[in-house]
Amino acid sequence: MKVEGEYVFNGPREEVWELVRDPEVLATALPGTQSLNQVSENEYQGKMHVRVGPVAGVFSGRVVVSDEVQPESYTLTVEGRGSPGFAKGTGQVQLTDQGDGTTLMKYEGEVQIGGKVASVGQRLLDTASKSMIRQGLEALNKALQARVAQSEGQEEVEYNLPSEAKFAAAVAKDMAGEMLSSSRMIWMAVAVIIVIVIVAVIWMSRGGG
Amino acid sequence: MKPAPFKYYAPTTVEEALAHLAEYGYDAKVLAGGQSLIPMLNFRLAQPAVLVDLNNISALFYIGPDEDSGLRLGAMTRQRQVEYDPLVAERAPLIHEVMPQIAYPQIRSRGTFGGSLAHADPSAELVAVSIALNGRLRLRSRAGERWVPADEFFVGLFTTVLEPDELLVEVALPAMPPRSGWSFLQITRRHHDFCMAGVAVLVTLDNRDQCEQARLVFLSVGDGPVNARQAAEMLLGQTPTPEAIRAAAEKAASDEIDPGSDIHASAEYRRHLAKVLARRALTQAFDRARGG
């Protein structure tokens, strides 16, 4: 599956770079992260407890950063696995200073998805990934604004790192697993994938070192 | 394909259910009709620790009149009951027309009206229809209750404004104004599959046969229901000529929806279908408005 898009961060490029390379921010901004370890200069390993609506699972993942050109671009290779399935992807992230204090992030990647989720959750995969990436990036942007505000000594913008539950809620807050037709079913499978994709994308935004 | 173990509660009152939700938060899933949750459990894609089953809460099953010729439905009202209810047929003919198109008879026997809304599938007929009809939803938690317009209830893909300790308990549907017309069209691969694109339309004409009010709500062409406000805006105050309808359909399909691709339909095909359906549905709805 192709994952691509653009997002404008309300902050200068250096700040964005700083943000995405700060493991502290990311580890807490990635809800459900049980562990996130840098295993070598360019490689991270982590475990995430993903919960999207009723779908839940522990995913273990690995990220390798390469082709890093600070503060412009880098390539990420991501692998995640859990009982509902697996995802594997490579993506390029590019940051462009727009000259007006904002930064354009362009991301482009190819994600392979397999296992249960891929075989029964196709209906909304594409739609879902778009939607989830947008929400993930918005969360990061809020973190950025909080940082920018802080560093400029302005009045602090209120930003609380989302809890697992809140994040999950933002991702897919659904109450009753009710619905019309199961015949047409199982979109939920999708959600897990989406989270994997988000993880990939967010990890993509993690700088080297 | 057998579900993983879970803890099970079958409260008989809303209060009890809310207490369970407050206690377990995101560890709990609400089981309404279960027609989409249980397949997920069977596939083991969902493994909630706790299920709170609403099927024994008799207070949530009802269809009744609301003031000003509207309707009120308890969230657990079975879809099959809605399908055959004479009051629904009289007061919400759009719903009456849509019900038989939802899934299969056996699913409607069990599936509930509120469950479908809370599930917030972008392809769900009732999701789009509830917005088209300007419905309002009553949400309850232990802290109290609030009413949310359907248009604001759906946040995105399977996402609503419901908090984990909240339950959707009731749906209120206002009466359609006089000189209103409606239409619901969808294109499915097989009869009764999730549609590749669909649209629910409600229009009202003034006494000069100009469009006084219009709502077009699309399904399956975005990460939630898409209320095409700009297209509706274009029609207001206009005589709904074929050209005006065509232009509105074009607007909605090119600027307001954001379809994804899947194994059944590409984004491009969905966009095309949305345009065709919007045109046809508006045409039918205006015809009906003129006739009534």
Added chain:
Amino acid sequence: MSDQFTVTVTVNGTQYERTVEPRLLLSDFLRHDLGLTGTHVGCEHGVCGACTIVFDGEPVRSCLMFAVQADGHQILTVEGLGTPENLHPLQEAFWEAHGVQCGFCTPGFLMSLVPFLEGNPYPTEEEIREAISGNLCRCTGYQHIVEAVQLAAVKMRT
């Protein structure tokens, strides 16, 4: 979490009481706990309709319910419809019109159709096809099933 629940349910007029885990599907309960193997399981995700039973008078997928949810309710399965020696008119019609081939989907069709025909004694072909739209059959191409329902409607009216 091995909570057990006691379920009391009336199936085909007989009351049963069993202790079950809450996750036990109603289809498995009927087939394996009660030995009523006429209800078949074809997909366990609610599409094929083979496991359809009549639950409090309405057709439902027994693979999309838990046994514990049947507590205090009335169920009709294919075993409650007729016997080989004394077929229900709908079964008779399926026989006469050759609405059965491998027979695996058949109980699900019958249980979808019993409430349908009771509510609609003069169904059109289109209504019949709609009524069985939630039941898959791979053998018959549906034509003889539709003819069987037309025949059954006549039999059940008289």
Added chain:
Amino acid sequence: MAKKYVGQRMTRTEDPRLLTGQALFVDDVDLPDMLHAAFLRSDYAHARLRSIDVSAARSRPGVVAVYTAEDMGDAWRPGPPLVSPPPTVEDIVFHSRTQVPLVKDKVRLAGEPLAVVIAESRYIAEDALEDILVDLEPLGAVVDLEKALEPDAPLVHDDLDSNLAAHLIQEKGDYAVAREKADLVIRRRILIDRGTAAAMENRGIVAHWDEKNQQLTLWDTTQAPIPIRNGLAGMFGLSTHQVRVIAPFVGGGFGPKIMMFYPEEVVLTWATLKLGRPIKWIEDRRENFFATNQERGQVHDAELALTRDGRILGLRDDFIHDTGAYDPYGLTVPLNTQCHALGPYEIPNYYGELKVVFTNRPIVSPLRGAGRSQGVFVIERLLDLAAKELGIDPVEIRKRNLLSPDVFPYDNKIIDQAFVPLVYDSGNYRPVLEKAAAMIDYDRFLNEEQPRLRTEGRHVGIGIVSFIETTGIGPYEGARVTVETSGRINVATGVGTQGQGHFTSFAQIAADQLGVSPRDVHLVTGDTSQFHWGTGTFASRGAVVAGNAIHAAATTVRDKVLKLASKVLETPEEELELDDGQVRVADIPQRSISLGELAVRANPLRGAVEPGTEPGLEATAYFGPKYGATASGAHAMIIEVDPETMMVEIKRYVLVEDCGTVINPLIVEGQLHGGVALGIGNSYYEQLMYDENGQLLNASFADYLVPTASEVPRVEIAHLETPSPLNPLGSKGVGEGGCIPVPALFAQALEDALADYDIEILEAPMSPNKLFELLQGKEKEQ
């Protein structure tokens, strides 16, 4: 003979049990102390197995055993080839690679089993699957048929130097010369993709080793119980008398329920031998999409050479056939494709190069149609395009090329799936086509209705195609017919039954010989303890091959009955008649004896019998045809398309079938209806979608679209009978005929309906999305 039951529309004997939920299916078997199995299957289509840790699963309460390939020791070995590879003829390449019970070193398809959990319930077994830790190293997957043969493609089988599983060229006449002479050559690339059988009952097995009796019993949803019995006995060192395989009522077969072996058949047998407890495994629907064989993937490069007046000079059809990760079923499917591309037409010159490739997808074996519909799609598409190019009506171009009735038996010079020459036994094709055209009112539709509807802006189109179906192939089947002392007739045969109505049609055959009602004929089938020899149900052969074996055995029993009755009634045999379960003296009906009484007398307690007299009224006979019987047919449809939405409605469907002597028209019609429904699925709804990594993207009934009652039209049927000279009943098979021509027919009708868009359909199945893209392409061109 008083009554003739063959040819009657008889309701089926087996139905009352099926209709009341009394019929036994495999999942209904419930034995004391029974355990339940669940398989851990690979998520990856191609991967190396690094390690597998089942310790946590083993220690879960309720789990009795967890096994991997390592645990199987010497019992682990690849399965035998089910259909022998072709005889080693010069220039044939065939690499036999068969499936393994559990993956030992390398995963070759998504869903291949890695381990089995055996537990007190299926619920617990599935819980334990989640406890297993597997380390798989993903490898590049082979999915695309053409890319499979590229030099840098990953290898499905590392010991081969490419993914080529087989290579074979068949020739008739000289195509190159024919092409030289042709006025028109139509060449196209034609794609046919995979579907699945989707029988409503998934596969299932209950295996039980009874230690005290030293007896292995296997209830299995197989279409071939006897070969499974023989194979398992051999594999586990048991006498065939110690192994009983029962295929009880089976909820639809359609081809893929015949395999030797499916991994589960071996693993369950091995495990019950080890544990001494009965074990049940029921495939779930998601598993079925991975673990049960599939069919149809082929890429053709085909060309048809014709004269200006539409006569075929030659056909060249080079194609790549996808066999999946293994090829236990030999060349059955692609050979059928080659044969059916020749169809009912006089094609003097043919050249066909076949390449079979291994891919990282489930195994390919016959699925109702078994390669035939692909061949029909190729020839019919080319003929349609030629007709259009030459300005000849599609029916007319077919008529010009149909074989004439005086050429039979007609030797098509190439070999068929049984490696014997493709000989058409009998046929009369033109009346079949003409009848179909008349039934659908072909001329009136084209001349009146279609022009009228087109002026209304409606897009309606008609299609009509001819085809043949090779059926009733060997090697053989057998049957034992017994008159029981109750007067009822017992018939035992080895073929299994999956809904084809064998209980009834076989009874009709026996009843005619023995003067009883078919209701008094008890048929036992699919139980190896009841009949010892046979092959199975496949290739539309049950009624032909087993039917004729029953006919032969019943005829012999009849002779025995008459001989004995002649003595008892002191009347010459010629003056006796069999009717109503009695043998009567023709002119003196009160002088009679019942079959039951005769059966008692046929096993005398005292006294002497004439030397050479066999006891009982029983006979066993076998039937093995020289070659298959070739049925034929023509289908026609009218469809309407909405070119704005791509929604298609079939307005009328007509078919004419010639399957020789019809034993039971009711059953034959049912077979045809069901076949058409599958064909419609294969035309517009059912396609297995794989991504480039070999992941199946629609492994559920929500996304794999089996047609419902709303998609399948009413089918109007007519029969013509050209009996087969190869068997006494004159019958030909009909099980697959319904589905074979449908994709070709649908394509023709769709093109006709959208004539103003001038599209070419070169792909099956089509879909609304593909149609949308075709029309968009046209709009952009214009």
